[in-house]
Amino acid sequence: MTEAVLLDLIHGCCPACTAPSLLGESAPDPHVFLLCGTRFRDRKGFEVSCLSSCRSVHVLDSGSTAECLFRFKVTVDQLDLSSVRVLTSPQGQQVLLRYQQLLFTAVYTFDYQMVDTHTCPSCTGPAPTHSPGGGESEDEDEEEEVCRFLQRLPALRGDVTVLRSSLIPECFGHGFSTRGGGVSSIQTLSSLNLFSSRRRRDPEAVVMENRRRLALHAGFNHQELRLVKVNHASDVWVLGKAEPQSYDAMVTNQTGVVLGAPGADCMPILFADPVSKVIAAAHAGWKGTLLGVAMATVETMVKEFGCCKSDIVVAVGPSVGACCFTLERDQALNFSHIHPDCVPDPESARPHVNIRLANRDGPNFGTQVGFLWIKDTEERAPPSNR
Numbered sequence: 310m311t312e313a314v315l316l317d318l319i320h321g322c323c324p325a326c327t328a329p330s331l332l333g334e335s336a337p338d339p340h341v342f343l344l345c346g347t348r349f350r351d352r353k354g355f356e357v358s359c360l361s362s363c364r365s366v367h368v369l370d371s372g373s374t375a376e377c378l379f380r381f382k383v384t385v386d387q388l389d390l391s392s393v394r395v396l397t398s399p400q401g402q403q404v405l406l407r408y409q410q411l412l413f414t415a416v417y418t419f420d421y422q423m424v425d426t427h428t429c430p431s432c433t434g435p436a437p438t439h440s441p442g443g444g445e446s447e448d449e450d451e452e453e454e455v456c457r458f459l460q461r462l463p464a465l466r467g468d469v470t471v472l473r474s475s476l477i478p479e480c481f482g483h484g485f486s487t488r489g490g491g492v493s494s495i496q497t498l499s500s501l502n503l504f505s506s507r508r509r510r511d512p513e514a515v516v517m518e519n520r521r522r523l524a525l526h527a528g529f530n531h532q533e534l535r536l537v538k539v540n541h542a543s544d545v546w547v548l549g550k551a552e553p554q555s556y557d558a559m560v561t562n563q564t565g566v567v568l569g570a571p572g573a574d575c576m577p578i579l580f581a582d583p584v585s586k587v588i589a590a591a592h593a594g595w596k597g598t599l600l601g602v603a604m605a606t607v608e609t610m611v612k613e614f615g616c617c618k619s620d621i622v623v624a625v626g627p628s629v630g631a632c633c634f635t636l637e638r639d640q641a642l643n644f645s646h647i648h649p650d651c652v653p654d655p656e657s658a659r660p661h662v663n664i665r666l667a668n669r670d671g672p673n674f675g676t677q678v679g680f681l682w683i684k685d686t687e688e689r690a691p692p693s694n695r
Contacts (some may be wrong), residue, residue: 311338312392313385318345319374320401340388342367343379344374365439375451377460378408379431385417388509394420404550407451408449411514415507425462452514459518464490465500469526474624478583482567483575483681484527485626491519495527497666504571528680528687529567536569536678545609546590558591558606562614567682570626577626578603581609584620588681595636598667599643626679629662 345368367384369377385393399407409419432466462628467489491501495510501523505516517531524531535548540555548561550603559568560580568590570577575594582588591597591606603623610616636642641660644651647667652660 311340311388311390312394313341313342313381313390315342315344315381315393315395317395317397317401317405318343320398320404340365340367340385340390342369342384344369344377344381344651345507373458374404374408375412375454375456377457378412379403379458380444381660382412385597386495389670390418391417392424393417396422398422399423400431401691404451408455411452411455412512412681413510414505414509416510423464423694437530455514456518457513458599459492462492462518462693464522465492465494466490467500469522471527472627473522474579476578476622476624477581477681478588478622480583480684481581481588481681482527482684483579483581483624483679485572485679486523488528491522498649522564523678524567526603527680529680530565533565533681534569535589536571538594539571539594541594541596543597543602545589545602545605546607546649547613557593557597557602558589558609560587560589560606560609560613562587562683564685566653566684567680569678569680571678572626572628574629576628576665578668579626579679579681580606580610580621580657581624581625581681582616583673585610585614585616586683587614587616588683589680592679593664593668595634595640595664596616599647605666628665631661635659635661 310413319401331574340581343366369375369381371380385391395402395405400611402423406422411418413419446491458539459539469490470486470487471484473484484502486501488499493500493502493511493515498509498511500518502511503516503519503523505511505513516535520531520534524534537546537559538553539557541664542555542557543561544552544556545558546556548563548566550557558570562585564637570579570590571594572592574599575592578591578593580589580591587610589606589610591602593602607621608617611618635657636657636659638655641652641662642655643656644662644664644667651663651667653663654660
């Protein structure tokens with residue numbers, strides 16, 4: 310299996326002392342990355358003869374360790390690699406582990422190998438203790454350095470764009486995110502990817518930067534964003550009560566809290582009662598739709614906060630259309646009980662299903678998350694003439 314080999318030349322190693330380890334234990338034709346910052350950039354003899362047999366050699370000589378490792382990750386993703394062997398010193402391992410937690414997920418496997426630098430004449434003098442050319446101070450925290458670097462990255466695939474519904478009154482802030490304007494470079498994900506998991510390549514640091522950019526554009530505090538913990542059912546959590554392990558909808562009357570529900574194939578649904586000042590957000594996939602998550606959310610608003618159903622306005626966000634969504638026949642036919650037009654080709658082995666119609670709305674475009682919050686008094690106040 311092809312692997313990426315990261316030679317840590319920043320924290321006490323040099324090309325000469327890492328060569329034996331590289332030759333002895335690497336998989337055939339490894340992709341080699343030299344993490345050097347500016348330390349070896351101008352040294353004579355930077356190229357080592359043993360590297361000539363490697364499939365490719367990449368020099369990571371950006372100004373900070375955060376930038377070097379981010380560029381490393383981007384290239385590893387482009388090569389579709391997930392196995393990484395790191396040749397470093399004990400000190401280097403401690404530092405690199407912190408960056409690994411910030412910039413990588415469980416998709417990647419890291420194997421750290423310690424290099425003996427005591428007998429190498431090139432590895433003399435103290436090793437750097439911070440990212441060369443990194444943050445504004447030598448002891449800048451790795452997390453702060455990564456965040457600062459990500460904030461400087463240009464937006465990919467267009468600008469941040471938010472879709473809004475004319476149904477939601479001005480006393481609420483809301484929107485549906487689209488796919489461009491973020492910093493996610495994974496080709497199979499949108500650049501404004503808002504979700505991180507152990508099974509995805511996008512790390513939490515990148516996702517949090519995307520959320521920050523969305524919040525800045527939409528006008529809310531990204532630290533107040535609460536996302537449903539999807540279980541593809543109809544459970545509803547009322548904020549302020551004990552939080553369950555998973556749920557597909559949230560309801561609150563608290564100002565400042567931003568409720569969010571994911572959507573792609575599934576639908577993000579936003580509920581707002583301008584009379585009682587109560588909001589809700591729900592995630593409706595095909596299973597949740599059959600289980601009635603939308604109606605369960607409305608019933609919770611009525612039961613817990615005394616809302617009147619006729620006062621509640623609902624906006625259904627972008628999702629998959631009937632043209633592109635199919636299910637096994639026995640699953641699809643369950644939607645015919647909701648509305649006969651939900652399944653336009655019931656005789657097919659895999660009928661198409663209009664889950665938007667099952668939740669009583671029309672067609673739209675793909676999206677990622679719907680969000681909603683109750684504006685406080687200052688947000689609702691008209692601008693001063695002074």
